[in-house]
Amino acid sequence: xxxxxxxxxxxxxxxxxxxxxxxxxxxxxxxxxxxxxxxxxxxxxxxxxxxxxxxxxxxxxxxxxxxxxxxxxxxxxxxxxxxxxxxxxxxxxxxxxxxxxxxxxxxxxxxxxxxxxxxxxxxxxxxxxxxxxxxxxxxxxxxxxxxxxxxxxxxxxxxxxxxxxxxxxxxxxxxxxxxxxxxxxxxxxxxxxxxxxxxxxxxxxxxxxxxxxxxxxxxxxxxxxxxxxxxxxxxxxxxxxxxxxxxxxxxxxxxxxxxxxxxxxxxxxxxxxxxxxxxxxxxxxxxxxxxxxxxxxxxxxxxxxxxxxxxxxxxx
Amino acid sequence: xxxxxxxxxxxxxxxxxxxxxxxxxxxxxxxxxxxxxxxxxxxxxxxxxxxxxxxxxxxxxxxxxxxxxxxxxxxxxxxxxxxxxxxxxxxxxxxxxxxxxxxxxxxxxxxxxxxxxxxxxxxxxxxxxxxxxxxxxxxxxxxxxxxxxxxxxxxxxxxxxxxxxxxxxxxxxxxxxxxxxxxxxxxxxxxxxxxxxxxxxxxxxxxxxxxxxxxxxxxxxxxxxxxxxxxxxxxxxxxxxxxxxxxxxxxxxxxxxxxxxxxxxxxxxxxxxxxxxxxxxxxxxxxxxxxxxxxxxxxxxxxxxxxxxxxxxxxxxxxxxxxxxxxxxxxxxxxxxxxxxxxxxxxxxxxxxxxxxxxxxxxxxxxxxxxxxxxxxxxxxxxxxxxxxxxxxxxxxxxxxxxxxxxxxxxxxxxxxxxxxxxxxxxxxxxxxxxxxxxxxxx
Numbered sequence: 061x062x063x064x065x066x067x068x069x070x071x072x073x074x075x076x077x078x079x080x081x082x083x084x085x086x087x088x089x090x091x092x093x094x095x096x097x098x099x100x101x102x103x104x105x106x107x108x109x110x111x112x113x114x115x116x117x118x119x120x121x122x123x124x125x126x127x128x129x130x131x132x133x134x135x136x137x138x139x140x141x142x143x144x145x146x147x148x149x150x151x152x153x154x155x156x157x158x159x160x161x162x163x164x165x166x167x168x169x170x171x172x173x174x175x176x177x178x179x180x181x182x183x184x185x186x187x188x189x190x191x192x193x194x195x196x197x198x199x200x201x202x203x204x205x206x207x208x209x210x211x212x213x214x215x216x217x218x219x220x221x222x223x224x225x226x227x228x229x230x231x232x233x234x235x236x237x238x239x240x241x242x243x244x245x246x247x248x249x250x251x252x253x254x255x256x257x258x259x260x261x262x263x264x265x266x267x268x269x270x271x272x273x274x275x276x277x278x279x280x281x282x283x284x285x286x287x288x289x290x291x292x293x294x295x296x297x298x299x300x301x302x303x304x305x306x307x308x309x310x311x312x313x314x315x316x317x318x319x320x321x322x323x324x325x326x327x328x329x330x331x332x333x334x335x336x337x338x339x340x341x342x343x344x345x346x347x348x349x350x351x352x353x354x355x356x357x358x359x360x361x362x363x364x365x366x367x368x369x370x371x372x373x374x375x376x
Numbered sequence: 377x378x379x380x381x382x383x384x385x386x387x388x389x390x391x392x393x394x395x396x397x398x399x400x401x402x403x404x405x406x407x408x409x410x411x412x413x414x415x416x417x418x419x420x421x422x423x424x425x426x427x428x429x430x431x432x433x434x435x436x437x438x439x440x441x442x443x444x445x446x447x448x449x450x451x452x453x454x455x456x457x458x459x460x461x462x463x464x465x466x467x468x469x470x471x472x473x474x475x476x477x478x479x480x481x482x483x484x485x486x487x488x489x490x491x492x493x494x495x496x497x498x499x500x501x502x503x504x505x506x507x508x509x510x511x512x513x514x515x516x517x518x519x520x521x522x523x524x525x526x527x528x529x530x531x532x533x534x535x536x537x538x539x540x541x542x543x544x545x546x547x548x549x550x551x552x553x554x555x556x557x558x559x560x561x562x563x564x565x566x567x568x569x570x571x572x573x574x575x576x577x578x579x580x581x582x583x584x585x586x587x588x589x590x591x592x593x594x595x596x597x598x599x600x601x602x603x604x605x606x607x608x609x610x611x612x613x614x615x616x617x618x619x620x621x622x623x624x625x626x627x628x629x630x631x632x633x634x635x636x637x638x639x640x641x642x643x644x645x646x647x648x649x650x651x652x653x654x655x656x657x658x659x660x661x662x663x664x665x666x667x668x669x670x671x672x673x674x675x676x677x678x679x680x681x682x683x684x685x686x687x688x689x690x691x692x693x694x695x696x697x698x699x700x701x702x703x704x705x706x707x708x709x710x711x712x713x714x715x716x717x718x719x720x721x722x723x724x725x726x727x728x729x730x731x732x733x734x735x736x737x738x739x740x741x742x743x744x745x746x747x748x749x750x751x752x753x754x755x756x757x758x759x760x761x762x763x764x765x766x767x768x769x770x771x772x773x774x775x776x777x778x779x780x781x782x783x784x785x786x787x788x789x790x791x792x793x794x795x796x797x798x799x800x801x802x803x804x805x806x807x808x809x810x811x812x813x814x815x816x817x818x819x
Contacts, residue, residue: 089479202492
């Protein structure tokens with residue numbers, strides 16, 4: 061595993077900075093940070109599969125939705141405590157996703173993307189017809205138990221969760237396994253030629269992605285206290301996840317986090333200036349311009365600035 | 377002197393001249409300072425792109441301007457209105473409430489949210505304890521929350537008659553007109569899949585059949601994103617019912633205009649929110665005739681008292697785009713914001729929520745027309761039992777669902793759109809300005 065002390069020091073500094081933040085900023089900023097943390101988790105979950113292997117998935121809302129609905133139904137309809145419903149939600153996401161989505165990994169390119177997109181839409185239709193008395197139909201469910209009260213508590217929980225997921229994903233990607241996943245994205249045939257099984261590797265990437273999506277979806281639902289299929293199985297939600305990963309820098313762990321924070325804050329900062337739907341237009345325009353200016357994302361811009369200021373002295 | 381080749385400042389890859397950048401920064405600072413100097417902050421939560429949301433927002437804007445023009449509130453403090461868009465989406469509604477509470481730290485919130493969105497942000501309201509007035513949501517489940525947990529729901533008020541009261545009076549219409557006058561015996565319910573749709577459907581199903589003697593043949597639920605109603609109307613026809621009861625609060629103009637264009641050979645009445653607004657005729661391309669709908673008061677075709685008429689005159693003079701006339705919730709917001717401020721005056725502000733709520737309950741505005749009670753903005757007492765439904769409605773607007781409606785406004789009226797684009801109130805008789813009519817193609 062290629063991990064140096066300076067890497068861990070940087071993670072520790074970032075974590076320390078995030079954990080002292082509540083004493084420096086108002087609760088309004090903390091609420092925005094909570095949303096940014098959850099979007100970062102969703103973007104990481106997408107990137108673990110698509111950013112590494114090159115299999116572009118539009119099914120992330122589907123995976124997030126399984127996790128969110130499982131814990132919502134268990135807690136709301138069957139009074140299952142969240143300590144049980146959340147792990148169960150993660151498990152169901154992995155198993156459910158595996159059954160439904162894994163066969164699609166045999167497909168390539170746009171076919172795979174289209175199948176995953178269809179699954180998202182299918183899920184929206186399914187909640188209407190399969191026991192709407194349990195799923196809440198197209199209305200969804202409200203009045204779900206929440207894990208925390210107050211901005212600070214919600215912030216610490218979401219930050220802890222995001223950092224844990226990010227650090228784990230980062231460490232994983234620095235192993236030989238992570239390297240092999242990235243290699244699939246570059247040349248799947250070469251990976252097979254090297255004696256590795258692309259199917260197993262892709263399955264692993266998919267399971268890891270589903271784990272993160274299910275976990276994030278479950279926590280997010282218990283943060284909001286409600287679940288609405290129109291907000292979850294929605295192209296806008298999907299676009300936001302993809303935009304966060306791509307604008308931040310896909311194929312990395314830090315990139316999706318940067319993208320998520322940038323997009324969430326952009327949207328919230330625009331709110332007082334453009335309270336209506338116009339802010340989504342500006343938001344989309346900024347995202348598009350940024351992506352056109354630097355397709356490798358914000359992380360690449362930061363890296364370029366760093367090189368200009370300090371020279372190319374990167375080591376490790 | 378500024379050089380034409382000044383390097384300026386690069387921001388997000390765009391080069392700004394120094395002067396422009398600092399002008400923008402100063403404007404931003406001035407905007408922030410303006411916000412910081414606000415004395416009383418009123419938040420608006422609702423959709424900024426729907427007639428429903430805009431009606432509440434504009435009603436609140438006019439009330440705020442009138443209060444400011446008369447010297448402000450709470451010792452001359454000026455009121456600033458801060459909008460937060462929900463896009464009629466539950467998750468966005470929660471974010472919007474958080475924004476108003478945490479970033480803007482508003483003192484009071486007026487809501488033009490639809491039922492599901494209100495249900496989404498109510499837990500946040502309970503957490504922040506910000507006095508909040510709902511002007512559109514009529515979901516009886518929220519009033520039940522007030523009954524079950526009065527302390528947590530103390531900041532919440534609803535100044536539209538809850539859907540149980542709406543349905544009860546509508547059953548009278550069913551008995552008197554649909555059954556009594558038209559002789560219809562059975563109905564197929566066509567209801568959107570929302571909290572509102574579910575609540576109204578339940579009430580009509582449980583009460584319309586036994587009380588009005590009308591059999592419910594079938595209930596057809598549809599998604600609010602539906603664009604093709606042809607198969608749904610076919611299913612309704614196949615049910616063999618005498619008429620369709622529509623429950624639609626979102627995109628109602630789509631189902632209405634398709635009903636007319638397809639010339640569905642069955643009468644259709646019910647709850648059609650878009651038909652409650654004056655823009656309905658234009659929205660349906662003139663294909664909205666023959667529809668009747670329940671509407672909270674006031675509505676199109678409703679005779680207005682002088683105070684409400686003055687509000688409409690101000691509204692029409694000020695706003696030239698849609699909705700050309702405020703929906704009922706615009707009136708509710710106009711009167712409700714003034715009542716909320718009066719309650720704050722009596723309570724010494726909004727900080728003591730219990731004191732504010734206690735004074736809000738005492739607000740009672742009676743508007744008369746031709747010497748008789750026409751509209752009333754007051755609230756039910758915590759322990760008062762409404763005699764006809766036999767239940768309590770704490771924090772809900774006071775309504776009267778028994779003739780001759782002299783205690784308060786009726787919970788609703790039925791309005792009729794005629795095929796020439798004119799409208800009238802057709803029920804109850806005290807408020808009627810026209811007669812119930814079927815579309816010309818329905819025999």
